[in-house]
Amino acid sequence: MASPPFLQAQGLHAWYGSSHVLHGIDLHIQRGETLGLLGRNGMGKSTLIRTLLGHVAQREGRIHIDGRDRSSARPHEVARAGVAYVPEGRGVFPNLTVRENLVMAARPGPQGQNDWTLQRVLQTFPRLGERLNNLGAQLSGGEQQMLSIGRALMTHPTLIILDEATEGLAPLIVAEIWRVIGEIRGSGIATLIVDRDYRKVLAQADRALVLQKGQVVLQGSAATLRDDPQLAGCLGV
Numbered sequence: 412m413a414s415p416p417f418l419q420a421q422g423l424h425a426w427y428g429s430s431h432v433l434h435g436i437d438l439h440i441q442r443g444e445t446l447g448l449l450g451r452n453g454m455g456k457s458t459l460i461r462t463l464l465g466h467v468a469q470r471e472g473r474i475h476i477d478g479r480d481r482s483s484a485r486p487h488e489v490a491r492a493g494v495a496y497v498p499e500g501r502g503v504f505p506n507l508t509v510r511e512n513l514v515m516a517a518r519p520g521p522q523g524q525n526d527w528t529l530q531r532v533l534q535t536f537p538r539l540g541e542r543l544n545n546l547g548a549q550l551s552g553g554e555q556q557m558l559s560i561g562r563a564l565m566t567h568p569t570l571i572i573l574d575e576a577t578e579g580l581a582p583l584i585v586a587e588i589w590r591v592i593g594e595i596r597g598s599g600i601a602t603l604i605v606d607r608d609y610r611k612v613l614a615q616a617d618r619a620l621v622l623q624k625g626q627v628v629l630q631g632s633a634a635t636l637r638d639d640p641q642l643a644g645c646l647g648v
């Protein structure tokens with residue numbers, strides 16, 4: 412029998428004021444699985460992520476994480492349950508050094524995991540090792556993105572959610588970020604990836620969901636979706 416999903420959401424709805432943005436979304440993510448989340452601008456991808464994380468106050472539906480009901484959980488409780496978030500816009504502390512940003516984030520995982528040491532993060536991102544004493548604000552956009560992912564890894568998550576991790580970065584840095592996403596996947600951490608480059612997402616992911624106006628309109632294995640004639644229409648490409 413398949414093991415229960417690490418994260419399972421059923422019938423998710425979300426609102427901003429009177430604007431109804433998510434219309435009954437179901438999704439699940441297994442341990443170690445990579446799920447892609449696709450859709451044109453404004454279709455609800457970030458809102459779905461923010462709802463899973465407990466950031467959207469007006470929400471309905473059920474969310475289970477690691478077997479526990481987290482439907483009403485607040486962001487810090489979701490984080491403690493093993494879900495790390497790499498937000499669009501990065502979220503590093505500008506007035507702390509790279510070392511401080513990383514060390515401050517460090518904590519063992521829900522099962523006591525502690526294998527993502529500072530040393531291992533610096534091996535994964537050698538650039539950060541060269542910038543250890545620089546302030547967050549002094550880093551390039553790409554370095555800030557690496558730091559944000561490094562911070563997430565230091566929390567020993569079971570799942571990392573990456574929202575537009577390559578947005579606005581130079582091609583070499585984008586390639587570096589995708590390499591690391593592959594490495595994270597290889598290490599057994601589940602990932603939920605939103606990225607404009609749908610080909611890359613489908614190349615990395617096990618499965619993907621496509622959102623349109625706050626509903627799932629296509630889903631399946633990445634291999635199946637790649638060949639689905641409806642995909643281009645749903646993504647407007």
Ligand SMILES: Nc1ncnc2c1ncn2[C@@H]1O[C@H](COP(=O)(O)OP(=O)(O)OP(=O)(O)O)[C@@H](O)[C@H]1O
Binds near residue numbers: 427430453459
């Ligand atoms: N804080 C907010 N207040 C009100 N409306 C919002 C807010 N954030 C998003 N929306 C609206 O909710 C809808 C879904 O937006 P969301 O950011 O989730 O889409 P998205 O698929 O992530 O798109 P993008 O790639 O542009 O971020 C859009 O119509 C957007 O204008």
